[in-house]
Amino acid sequence: MGTPMSTPMSTPMSAExxxxxxxxxxxxxxxxxxxxxxxGAAELLALKNIDLDIAxxxxxxxxxxxxxxxxxxxxxxxxxxxxSAGQYLFKGAHVEALSRDQxxxxxxxxxxxxxxxxxLLARTSAQENVELPLLYRGDSADVRRAAAARALxxxxxxxxxxxxxxxxxxxxxxxxxxxxxxxTEPAVVLADEPTGxxxxxxxHEIMGLLLALNRDHGITVLMVTHEPDMAxxxxxxxxxxxxxxxTDAVNLHPVTAAxxxxxxxxx
Ligand SMILES: Nc1ncnc2c1ncn2[C@@H]1O[C@H](COP(=O)(O)OP(=O)(O)O)[C@@H](O)[C@H]1O
Ligand SMILES: [Mg+2]
Numbered sequence: 194m195g196t197p198m199s200t201p202m203s204t205p206m207s208a209e210x211x212x213x214x215x216x217x218x219x220x221x222x223x224x225x226x227x228x229x230x231x232x233g234a235a236e237l238l239a240l241k242n243i244d245l246d247i248a249x250x251x252x253x254x255x256x257x258x259x260x261x262x263x264x265x266x267x268x269x270x271x272x273x274x275x276x277s278a279g280q281y282l283f284k285g286a287h288v289e290a291l292s293r294d295q296x297x298x299x300x301x302x303x304x305x306x307x308x309x310x311x312x313l314l315a316r317t318s319a320q321e322n323v324e325l326p327l328l329y330r331g332d333s334a335d336v337r338r339a340a341a342a343r344a345l346x347x348x349x350x351x352x353x354x355x356x357x358x359x360x361x362x363x364x365x366x367x368x369x370x371x372x373x374x375x376x377t378e379p380a381v382v383l384a385d386e387p388t389g390x391x392x393x394x395x396x397h398e399i400m401g402l403l404l405a406l407n408r409d410h411g412i413t414v415l416m417v418t419h420e421p422d423m424a425x426x427x428x429x430x431x432x433x434x435x436x437x438x439x440t441d442a443v444n445l446h447p448v449t450a451a452x453x454x455x456x457x458x459x460x
Pocket of ligand 1: 265
């Protein structure tokens with residue numbers, strides 16, 4: 194992959210990035226981030242004063258019970274939503290101060306998303322699904338075709354380009370979604386329960402892919418999971434409880450390879 198972060202972003206972000214004194218800021222920094230849903234009697238604090246730093250190149254598993262704020266945090270980290278209070282710095286730039294358009298640009302340029310339900314367009318080929326982020330970016334048809342073919346090959350789907358989601362297994366659909374997430378060469382891939390709809394074998398296959406993206410391509414991976422076997426691939430585990438970071442620990446012995454599978458099993 195290339196160097197997605199080598200070119201400065203347009204102002205005001207680049208000004209803030211280059212104006213950062215005292216060393217390089219972490220890729221991601223949350224400071225005192227809270228998120229409130231609703232108001233009055235219906236008010237709910239989904240995140241309570243979160244501090245979190247994530248360095249470039251990390252592979253972080255985010256765990257915690259249902260309703261603990263994991264998806265809310267991922268939506269904020271993914272610039273899909275904004276905090277009610279606190280600061281989110283991405284490469285030193287204040288995301289909470291950006292306009293909706295600036296956030297969308299940051300998202301398109303630096304972030305890739307993988308969801309539990311794959312979120313592919315039906316009746317649309319794998320190739321076209323993967324090309325979509327490049328279409329939004331205004332790339333030419335030739336550039337899109339070549340980049341999507343490369344991304345599909347990287348996830349082991351060479352030869353499946355013209356199949357629609359309905360013609361693919363769940364594991365294959367998630368691999369298409371991963372190809373779509375990496376086709377823009379993002380700095381960060383955010384995956385919210387990426388193996389939640391998959392059986393154990395397919396889940397390990399997806400984890401093997403995320404691991405390869407992190408290790409071989411230097412992509413920072415933030416993954417929500419409730420499965421300890423999948424979190425075991427990450428080198429750091431952050432546990433949310435009731436809208437707070439309850440524990441944040443290094444995984445000293447991460448899984449370093451997905452279990453080997455026969456060719457027939459991997460389809
Ligand atoms: N859009 C929303 N509007 C109102 N409440 C929400 C919304 N999204 C999440 N919540 C609430 O915020 C809390 C945290 O939710 P969420 O971040 O989805 O948790 P998790 O992903 O850990 O299961 C839950 O109580 C949930 O019901
Ligand atoms: Mg969730």
